[in-house]
Amino acid sequence: MTTYLPALMSSIGQESFDRQIDRMFDEAVRSFGMARTAWAPACNAWEDDHGFYVQVALPGWEAKDVSIEVENRVLTVKGERKDEETPGRTVHVWEVTGDQFVRSFRLPTFIDHNKASASHKNGLLTITFPKLEEAKPRRIAIAAE
Template structure:
């Protein structure tokens, strides 16, 4: 009778490939707090949002993005950034690995009602799109005098 090596069954060992696949899937698609679930496209567009007392700042890392391939709109306090990172292949080269992401992307985020949407400034430098969104001055309560008479 042939010998058979019997090792105790470890169910966790069989689950490791599943766990790795789930981690990768969730890492690519999970919406973290403060991020918008409305992001589409082949290219991930990571966004940082910060603020000062005067303005909000949105920074989007987009290496290889050109300003002519970028479209920014604001409608009903929803800021939408669309663009496309184009791949410029070198025909004389043989590519062995391409890890940088190329293609279209779209990010949308709802802005607070307290911004001056008509004064947003945008600049693109070193692969980072920077949006400065000024805050509107707070509406201060004021006293209204009531006149007596006709």
């Protein structure tokens, strides 16, 4: 009897094969309602002369399902939503998951968290913290003698 598993593994690679096995196991466990894989959205954080920014990738999420808090210089972004359950639907692939998440970031001391703002556009949540005036770069004129 000939086995095709080694040929299959060499053609798709061991790492890809392992990911597929992990995904199948996760889906099997999820179908029994036993557990869910932890999910956290991808994030970016940067600063410029005017502020500090945190961007969270939330495709398919609505702003009403997300909360933003700042406490003790820690920004916490939380989300929770319900999966759409459709009777009679047979799921073949379920990769766009994420029924809940929490991401936290330590904020720098040079920002004014009381003047923070947030926008949600094209699946990206962007939180903007303006820099304190004393933290902004400034030019110093040189006096001519």
